[in-house]
Amino acid sequence: MDTNDKNEMSPAERRHRAAARKRRQEEMKRRKCRRALLFVVMILVVAVIAGGIIVAVSKFTGGGSGVKISAQGSTYVIAIDPGHGGRDTGMSSAAIEEKEADLNICAKLKIMLESQGYQVVMTREDDSYLSKEERVAAVNASGADLLVSVHCNYSEDDSSQSGVHVNYANDDKESKSLAENIDAALVKETGAKDQGSNSCDFSIVNDTDMPAVLVEAGYLSNESEGSELADDVYENSVAKGIAKGVLATLNR
Structure with missing residues (x-):
């Protein structure tokens, strides 16, 4: 038998390998999506924590919103x-x-x-x-x-x-x-x-x-x-x- 014939795959084998390759590609895509989602969640958590700290500091120092009023002299x-x-x-x-x-x-x-x-x-x-x-x-x-x-x-x-x-x-x-x-x-x-x-x-x-x-x-x-x-x-x-x-x- 010719050695080239040994290296040739049957149509069923080719389909099997193509399906396996597709599954690997889809799994890689899912992993990338999960990593991206995790990154976004981490950013949101950090933002919420930072926002909570800012609010807590604002409440502790008296807070207030809008324009501030400055003193003309050394004291109000x-x-x-x-x-x-x-x-x-x-x-x-x-x-x-x-x-x-x-x-x-x-x-x-x-x-x-x-x-x-x-x-x-x-x-x-x-x-x-x-x-x-x-x-x-x-x-x-x-x-x-x-x-x-x-x-x-x-x-x-x-x-x-x-x-x-x-x-x-x-x-x-x-x-x-x-x-x-x-x-x-x-x-x-x-x-x-x-x-x-x-x-x-x-x-x-x-x-x-x-x-x-x-x-x-x-x-x-x-x-x-x-x-x-x-x-x-x-x-x-x-x-x-x-x-x-x-x-x-x-x-x-």
Whole structure:
């Protein structure tokens, strides 16, 4: 028999070898796909872990989102404006007048911010009356880096309305960031309904020279919330929420 005949494969053998070669190629493809998938999974795991670390650090340091506010001098000067006062009582609930609730919250807020090493100036520290123009002039003269004005809300049409709301100066990114951070912290500290934040036309935030917000701490027209705003513990929670929002915004 010719030796070449010995080396020739039958059609069945050729088909068998071709099928085996195809199986090997398909197995190699599957291995490559598994390796690629494993690589992608590893990247995602690393990204999730890194993201968790970033979030944890952010929470530990006070977090906050948006634009930061820098101090003009060696330390921050924060202006606090308790709404109303004197003959201007503001609105009221069965338990408290707005001017009193505003001052109570701001007095607590002052202590909290000063305990963190910040300089605080108040437009009023007693039951005195100040016009809008006098408030704006006093804040601008203080050289403050930011302003927080505190009021209470009221709805004449719907006594079920409740929640915290923060107004900020028109077209000002720093004020908007401050408002958003205070709003988030207030909701967390008080458990109140989130009424959000938006720009406004109030002179105390638009005619002053620094990032400014006006906080509506709750609805005096709501029986439950009106009572809470007269409670020392709840007022402390409001002040704490505002303080945390301020700290989250400062470029420390």
